Amino acid sequence: MDREPGLGVGAVARRLGVAAATLRTWDRRYGIGPSGRSPGGHRRYTPADLARLEAMQRSIIAGAPPAEAARAALNEPPGAPPSPRGHGAGGNRIPLDEPSTGSDPAEARGLARAAMALDAPAMARLIRTAIARAGVAEAWDGLIVPVLTGIGRKYAASGDCVEVEHLLSTVLLGCLAEVAPPAEPLNPRPVLLACAPEEQHSLPVYALAAALAETGVAAVLLGARVPAPALAAAIRRTGPNAVLVWSQTARTGDPGWLDGLPGSRPVVRLLVGGPGWNRDRLPSTARLVTALPEAVTEIRSALTRP
Numbered sequence: 019m020d021r022e023p024g025l026g027v028g029a030v031a032r033r034l035g036v037a038a039a040t041l042r043t044w045d046r047r048y049g050i051g052p053s054g055r056s057p058g059g060h061r062r063y064t065p066a067d068l069a070r071l072e073a074m075q076r077s078i079i080a081g082a083p084p085a086e087a088a089r090a091a092l093n094e095p096p097g098a099p100p101s102p103r104g105h106g107a108g109g110n111r112i113p114l115d116e117p118s119t120g121s122d123p124a125e126a127r128g129l130a131r132a133a134m135a136l137d138a139p140a141m142a143r144l145i146r147t148a149i150a151r152a153g154v155a156e157a158w159d160g161l162i163v164p165v166l167t168g169i170g171r172k173y174a175a176s177g178d179c180v181e182v183e184h185l186l187s188t189v190l191l192g193c194l195a196e197v198a199p200p201a202e203p204l205n206p207r208p209v210l211l212a213c214a215p216e217e218q219h220s221l222p223v224y225a226l227a228a229a230l231a232e233t234g235v236a237a238v239l240l241g242a243r244v245p246a247p248a249l250a251a252a253i254r255r256t257g258p259n260a261v262l263v264w265s266q267t268a269r270t271g272d273p274g275w276l277d278g279l280p281g282s283r284p285v286v287r288l289l290v291g292g293p294g295w296n297r298d299r300l301p302s303t304a305r306l307v308t309a310l311p312e313a314v315t316e317i318r319s320a321l322t323r324p
């Protein structure tokens with residue numbers, strides 16, 4: 019056994035960038051914990067323990083479930099050379115959460131694999147099949163969001179995958195745009211969908227437009243990075259029943275400008291969506307929606323108002 023006093027749980031947590039509670043859980047659940055003792059008898063992580071944890075963390079970032087990552091790390095001889103970041107065993111995998119009920123985990127793994135392989139035709143096939151089978155809202159929440167979130171996590175952990183993010187986004191925008199607008203829309207007045215000024219993350223508004231189209235509602239999709247005066251002009255010109263503005267990132271989430279949007283004649287229902295918004299500062303005229311089906315319901319209810 020290693021005779022060095024080693025590191026306490028707090029120091030190891032800081033080094034790996036995970037919470038101390040996570041390390042305790044890994045120890046309890048997977049038996050990957052400190053094997054040393056301090057002179058005072060406290061448990062200490064030895065350099066070999068640390069190497070094992072680093073190996074486990076690399077596997078998790080590469081997409082392995084924690085139990086499997088721990089098993090592999092415990093079986094790896096301590097001191098085995100670390101695989102280069104993001105390219106080791108399983109390095110081509112996107113970490114996926116447990117799928118929501120009703121969704122098919124194999125489908126999400128397939129889309130993640132096709133995305134990592136930059137195989138656009140395979141991605142499009144999987145996305146189109148899911149939309150045709152379950153509709154846009156279910157395909158979005160059950161298949162697409164988990165893969166997007168996984169890619170985001172991989173990017174955050176390693177800086178990799180920006181090309182995957184770009185290609186999957188391009189394919190998705192194409193597939194969502196294929197959902198035909200209703201021939202005879204339910205809504206005589208338009209619904210406007212826009213991203214906040216400088217917000218480039220536009221996929222959710224495309225998904226919303228497609229989901230609305232499936233229910234017979236036609237939307238006017240202004241897309242990414244809509245300047246505030248341009249949205250105001252579109253509202254004045256079209257007299258919409260409902261407007262939804264998306265902010266994905268905190269950088270675009272200051273809602274100060276929303277108050278300046280034209281709000282009446284007829285009454286415009288103002289909805290905001292996305293994790294970027296500063297919720298404490300939303301004007302009382304804006305209602306925050308937190309899920310795609312909720313946005314569809316809210317928009318439809320605005321249409322049926324007198």
Ligand code: B12
Pocket residue numbers: 162163166167169170171173174180183184187216217218219220221222223225226242266267268269291292293307308309310313
């Ligand atoms: C696709 C993507 C891109 C694409 C966008 C393409 C497009 N046309 O939209 C591109 C490649 C352009 C891009 C660029 C960048 N991106 Co980007 N991107 C993403 C990614 C992978 C998915 C975004 C998305 O569509 N999310 C929508 C859903 C999937 O996510 P969600 O909001 O968390 O969903 C929750 C709710 O909002 C709700 N929900 C889901 N869908 C819907 C729909 C509606 C209508 C409603 C109401 C609710 C709802 O349900 C979910 C559970 O609660 C995210 C990862 C992520 N976790 O989101 C990163 C992410 C948003 N990007 C990020 C970054 C840093 C960038 C860049 C700055 C650098 C980079 N990665 O290249 C640039 C610059 C962007 C800019 N200047 O604005 C960070 C943002 C970090 C932060 N907190 O600010 C993220 C989180 C990745 C990460 N983990 O680091 N990106």
